[in-house]
Amino acid sequence: MRKLDKVDIQLVKILSQNSRLTYRELAELMNTTRQRIARRITKLKKLGVIKKFTIIPDLDKLGYMYAFVLVKLRVPSEVDAMISEISNVEYVKEIEKGVGRYNLIVRLLLPKDLKEAEGIINEFLQKIKNAESVEVVLISEIKKFEII
Amino acid sequence: MRKLDKVDIQLVKILSQNSRLTYRELAELMNTTRQRIARRITKLKKLGVIKKFTIIPDLDKLGYMYAFVLVKLRVPSEVDAMISEISNVEYVKEIEKGVGRYNLIVRLLLPKDLKEAEGIINEFLQKIKNAESVEVVLISEIKKFEII
Numbered sequence: 367m368r369k370l371d372k373v374d375i376q377l378v379k380i381l382s383q384n385s386r387l388t389y390r391e392l393a394e395l396m397n398t399t400r401q402r403i404a405r406r407i408t409k410l411k412k413l414g415v416i417k418k419f420t421i422i423p424d425l426d427k428l429g430y431m432y433a434f435v436l437v438k439l440r441v442p443s444e445v446d447a448m449i450s451e452i453s454n455v456e457y458v459k460e461i462e463k464g465v466g467r468y469n470l471i472v473r474l475l476l477p478k479d480l481k482e483a484e485g486i487i488n489e490f491l492q493k494i495k496n497a498e499s500v501e502v503v504l505i506s507e508i509k510k511f512e513i514i
Numbered sequence: 515m516r517k518l519d520k521v522d523i524q525l526v527k528i529l530s531q532n533s534r535l536t537y538r539e540l541a542e543l544m545n546t547t548r549q550r551i552a553r554r555i556t557k558l559k560k561l562g563v564i565k566k567f568t569i570i571p572d573l574d575k576l577g578y579m580y581a582f583v584l585v586k587l588r589v590p591s592e593v594d595a596m597i598s599e600i601s602n603v604e605y606v607k608e609i610e611k612g613v614g615r616y617n618l619i620v621r622l623l624l625p626k627d628l629k630e631a632e633g634i635i636n637e638f639l640q641k642i643k644n645a646e647s648v649e650v651v652l653i654s655e656i657k658k659f660e661i662i
Contacts, residue, residue, distance in 0.1 A: 370576070378571055385533045385567040418570040419533040420661055423526055427563045428518070430662070434612070434619060436584070436651075449657050461658040464582070466651035471582060475662060503584075503614035509597050510609040513568055514578070514623060 370415065373398075377406055378415065382514045385419045422511055431478050432459075432505040433487065437470040438498045445469050452493055457486055468501075518563065525554055526563065530662045533567045570659055579626050580607075580653040581635060585618040586646045593617050600641055605634055616649075 373396070380387065380395060389400040389407075396403065410416045425431060439445055445463060448470065452458050460473035474490060476483035487502060494500055521544070528535065528543060537548040537555075544551065558564045573579060587593055593611060596618065600606050608621035622638060624631040635650055642648055 375576065378569070378576065381569045382571065383566075383568070385569050413575065414572050415575045416569050417572055417659075418531075420531070420568060420570055421526070421529045421533050421564050422566040422568055423530065423662055424562050424565055425662070427561065428523065428526065428662070432610070436615075453658050458658065459660045459662070460656070462580070462653045463655040463657065464651040465654050467584075467649040468651050471651065471653070501615040503612040503616050503619065505610045505619070506613050507611040508609070509611065510601050510606065511565075512607045514571055514573070514576070514607070 370413075374406060374410060374415070377403070378410065379514070381407075381416070381419075382512075385421075422513075425475075425508070426478065429478050431476050431483065432508075433474045433476055433483070434501075434503045434505070435472040435474060435487075435490065435494070436468040436501040436503065437472070437494055438468050438500075439470065440496050440498045442469050444496060448494070452490075455490070455493075458490070518561075522554060522558060522563070525551070526558065527662070529555075529564070529567075530660075533569075570661075573623075573656070574626065577626050579624050579631065580656075581622045581624055581631070582649075582651045582653070583620040583622060583635075583638065583642070584616040584647075584649040584651065585620070585642055586616050586648075587618065588644050588646045590617050592644060596642070600638075603638070603641075606638070 376396065380392065389403045392403045393400045439448065449461055452472065453461055457475050458472060459475045462471045463469065464471050476486055491500065524544065528540065537551045540551045541548045587596065597609055600620065601609055605623050606620060607623045610619045611617065612619050622634065624634055639648065
């Protein structure tokens, strides 16, 4: 991959603060032309540096909550097989491989209603096999949420 | 708060897949007018349903990695005081209050270089006082990352 320069990094940071800025607005902010901005964004997408343009919503207002499932597998090499089992599950929003007390961290998107959420959690936990330990942590409040 | 309708939810989901879609594109997708789309987005921002338009970058390509710090405080009621101590720290990207094995989950943004990362982790851990247990889990790979 071609090395990213300072301007690329700056553009990524600006877009992470507001991904709806137009080429014109970005060009003004960065003291360059719309064409150059367009070209850089295309490059950053093509290189996979920008994976997605998205939003951060207020989950609570949409009727959802998150939960983390923290897993320590008995046989760490089984983690990739486990991941392919769960990666297409709609309510599984994050899957991260960890080094430390847990080797798999999964974030679930659940309805706020605890009774409904419980059903989904239990369904999910059945997919976790051969774990040394599994912790479910329900998220009651998000106090900060940034990507980068 | 006025209740969100189905169209609001649909709009939030579409924007979470691509937050750069123009009013025109959104109007076409949702079979309505640009004016109506603009009005709904303004409403969703005002209500705080959409908190931010952002991007999901490839951290690794930018030279970063994440780590989770999982904390169980000895006195759970101290969690809010702890949160205000850490919420303005630049490399603290997520702060979530948990119910379960941990009552505080924090995500740190760290340089990929482990030696540099270690210094920041140690600095951060000094801010965590009166904890029954603290776990640091380094994230070696992100296999899925969606917000909603």
